[in-house]
Amino acid sequence: MTSTFTTLATAVAAEAEHGGGQAAVEATGVFSLTWLLIAFPLLGAAVLLLGGRRTDKVGHLIGCGASIASFVMGVVLFAAMLGEGATERAFTVQLWEYFNAGGYQVDVSLLLDQLSMAFVLLITGVGSLIHVYSIGYMEHDERRRRFFGYLNLFVAAMLLLVLASDYLIMFIGWEGVGLASYLLIGFWQHKPSAAVAAKKAFVVNRVGDMGMVLAISSMLAVFGSSAFEVVFASADGASTGWVTAIGLFLLLGACGKSAQFPLQSWLLDAMEGPTPVSALIHAATMVTAGVYLIVRSAAIYDLAPDARTAVVVVGAITLLMGAIIGCAKDDIKKALAGSTMSQIGYMTLAAGLGPAGYAFAIFHLLTHGFFKANLFLGAGSVMHGMHDEVSMRRYGGLRIMMPVTFVTFAMGYLAIIGIPPFAGYFSKDKIIEAAFADNWIVGICTLLGAGITAFYMTRLMLMTFFGNRRWQQSEPPHESPSVMTVPLIILAVLSVVGGFGLLYLGADIVDWLAPVTGEEHHDLPMPLALLITITLVTVLAGVAVAWATYGRRTVRADVPAGNALTVAARNDLYGDAFNEAVFMRPGQYLTRSLVYIENRGVDGAVVGTATAVGGLSTRLRRWQTGFVRSYAVTMLGGVGVVVLAMLLVRLP
Amino acid sequence: MSPTPYLVLSVILFSIGAAGVLTRRNALVAFMCVELMLNAGNLAFVTFARMHGNLDGQMVAFFVMVVAAAEVVVGLAIIVTIFRTRRSASVDDASLLKL
């Protein structure tokens, strides 16, 4: 089998022109141990979930240990990868042959290249920090062991997602993270809202999965395989129609996982889960899987401009939608969730710009992973101190009581709104540049998004940490323990230096990714300095408006009525209402009427036939009177008929 | 030898028997009428056997007699039992054998 794969690799090496023509080689040395990345957290999950109560006491330590071991492995691999030539950094690890049915062959094999490396470090790094943070956050939960088991399961599945070298294997990781997300959103199962939110997330994701399944099916139909190498190498030979179809199917999958319009509705409800989950899964890693999918499928999208346009449109709509929703939410986690939607909209949009944007999408994804995890964990720290109160209208003036949380949160805040030199500035600015280079309308959308982001984040900041104290509890809010603040500090540092570091320290992220994603530069329609200035002015304007509304005036503890847009945004821009009116209600009606038809119609026909036969025999049995002499008459008559018939037959 | 008189006699006997089975309510009488019909059949069999000059008809007649004897045994037993339980030998009273 190994030799087969080598043949495959060499064959494709000659073909591969996409993404800078980097061909994956079979891993040797430390790279052949890539599978350990997945094995550690998977083992952790198995031990924690099957171990039962015996592992209750050390559960959190096993969980953290597994995640950190994976991170260390990731760093080792990264170091080894740095030692290789710039375009010789893709390695495949063949694990076992999955199946071969009807000529369709799939191998369980991993692909470690620059793109997956970036994700590995993000997932295991941020993941480990959040594991550590969860020790404190979940301290009083009696099911903490299980929580860590699920987190480990998530890390393993997410790593499989980014390391797989075949779309079908990737889909396994894709569903695995969906399962972990389901289990963690619904972690507090006794709350009906959590259970409903978990189910909703899973079902909406399944709609996206339809896209994935159809995309892989199309690949099978077009290329006879779903392995990355085969698909990318032969994408050129496929018709534009097929490539566009595959691109759109993949986009549907991406929309589901990344909560992009029109499958965005689950993400806000997903905030029912514990806050570390929101930070890890629903902000930093899992929800960005859609972006990964699109960037990974660069070879497909390069050939399908129509599909790319669809990606850009979806990204632009979501980035504005998320930002508007974020402006109106009083629930701190939901405001951040709106923000996540919006930021992923940025990434999707960048990914839709093609080779000019792929690298920036990943760049923003990484910095967003830092600062959004930071913000969510900060929000978790606030909630921890506020006895799980989530409404910002009950916060206020918390900067005194929670200095560490405040400072780290402020770093994340400055990063997300894009103030130089914080991380978000570099990554978001690149996307805005690329958007303007591509198209004025798209550019203005991104610019507008930046302004709204500045507004809602400032609002969030002001309502939480500044202004009058609106909390009414007896004991004052307290700062979180150091097991929670240390991860916050580390993430805050990353939020500050992450952008600068990834761009200018050591390897430039764009060059790093170029062998995978390709590179392309468009000319800006205006001087770069002007665009940067405009962006900054927009951001500052957003901050100023927020200051005018929430900083100067006192924030009310009760919820004001608000104008039509505010009400709409509070209702998630009627996404749920739409789903309910268009899918759920008719669906319920349909199932009810089908149950009726089934019982009365389909089964009714069967039961009706049976009843008819029964009725007929009831009539017929009246003939059986029980009187011997009437039977005798019948017999005699019968004999007479037989004799008559015989005579008639004989006569002629 | 002409078989006609024998056959006519057989037909008459059979008709009497059939009419008796249909009209008489007394089980014993009906029973005797059944015997009459069987014997009418026997007469016809024997007649044809004689006419054709072989023994097939005779043989069948013996079979019929055996069957009739067996029938009498079972039938009389049933009639006696019914009479014991119902104090009646009328066939119309025993009409419960139905669905």
Next chain:
Amino acid sequence: MTFPWLTTLIALPALGALLTALVPSGRGTLAKQVAIGAALVTLVVGALISLQYLFDIDMGVEAETYEWIPEFGASWALDVDGISLALIALTVLATPIVALAMWREAEDETRDPKAFFALLLSVEALTLTAFASRDLLLFYIVFEAMLIPLYFMIGMYGGPQRRYAAVKFLLYNLVGGLLMLAAVIGLYVQSVDAGAPSFFVPDLVALDIDTDTQRWLFLGFMIAFAIKAPLWPFHTWLPDAAAEATPSNAAFLSGVVDKVGTYGMIALVLPLFPDASREFAPAIVVLAVVSIIYGALLAIGQTDMKRLIGYTSISHFGFIVLGIFALTGEAASGATLYMVNHGLSTIALFVIVGFMIARRGSRQVGDFGGVQKPAPKLAGVFLFAGLSGLALPPLSTFLSEFLVISGTFLRYRPAAIVATLGIVLAALYILWLYQRTMTGPVRPDVEGMADLRTREAVVVAPLFALILLVGFFPKPLVDVIDEAVEPTIVEVDVERPEPLAPVAEPVEEGTGR
């Protein structure tokens, strides 16, 4: 003459049934032990047979033919290929598990539990014969004969409406059987006309039957199998039977016995009537897709847990039939794999729901709520079984469902696209069921509900282990199935949809086409 493995495989459960029936009344536990013992011995023999096919270890298993009615060309002919092997493995595996799961089910009845176990073993023997038989008359006889023990199992031990369900089950299947009998005789007449009267399936496959006759014979067989499998609109006996039979009985019925229907489609209908199959395939694909969606929607609308699972089975059988009649190697292999995986996951679902019903004394979804609090392990295994029911990767069901969809996509694109809706609906009915029964505030009447017991854990553990094992390492099983399916698809002689944009030549070699 080597050891008659296959005849032994069938004789063991038959003997076990006899022994169980002979245990004196009142020694219920002994009867159960005898039955489980017989099932386990059968499992061992079945496992040994599987070794030869799955891992190429020569056990000396080979085709067996003994004279039966030489005048008709009927014989006791047994053989195993990948398709039958997969289903035989499922049957021998499922029987001891189901027997253990039904340990207490016949307990509170006035009737002796031994009959229940003896009947189960007799159904196993008949089902195994159906899967191994290479003689059409033998197949037909066991196909009909297995209705009798099942009728008694449903009618004697089920819920309040059991008689209605049992009669409905029997009549429905008898109607199908009658049509099949006509077709079997028709086929035999064809062989007589050809000058070589035979019921031996390979002989019949070799016959050259004109398309018009094929159509009628096809319909005779297909309707029988569509009732058994069950395919919309011949399905309405299944929800009743599933709801009224005891949970383990329902598990065995829809998990194992009904596979005889889909087995008949792929192993008999396709090779016997290739022309008619090709002709009717689009119509059957439509019915299969309707089954998938209809079954799923109906499952969503149910309030009775067992009925709900019954309807999910209809949806899953839709997938299996879709895979068979998509007439591509991928889909047919996927469908065969699906038969096994659906067996595993449905048995798990039914028996776990049975555990819940045994505790609460009600089948209604509304009578449960918040069960995960008092019984977290029970909730956990229920969720696992549910996830395998909704085909979550990497559980074994995923691969089969995916292969069916993608294989169908090669030929019938709209059908495949509609069928993918099934994966959304599956998530909906399973997770909604889980949400309503397991999560939320604890209902007062489920408080203190006992968690998973040891016997129950022993029942589900092998099922889950297999679901995971086949999910991660499906290759040996898929290889065996693929090898057997391939000739069937070739027999039907449809053009294989080739990749539209094939890659460079070396890769073609590399993938071993």
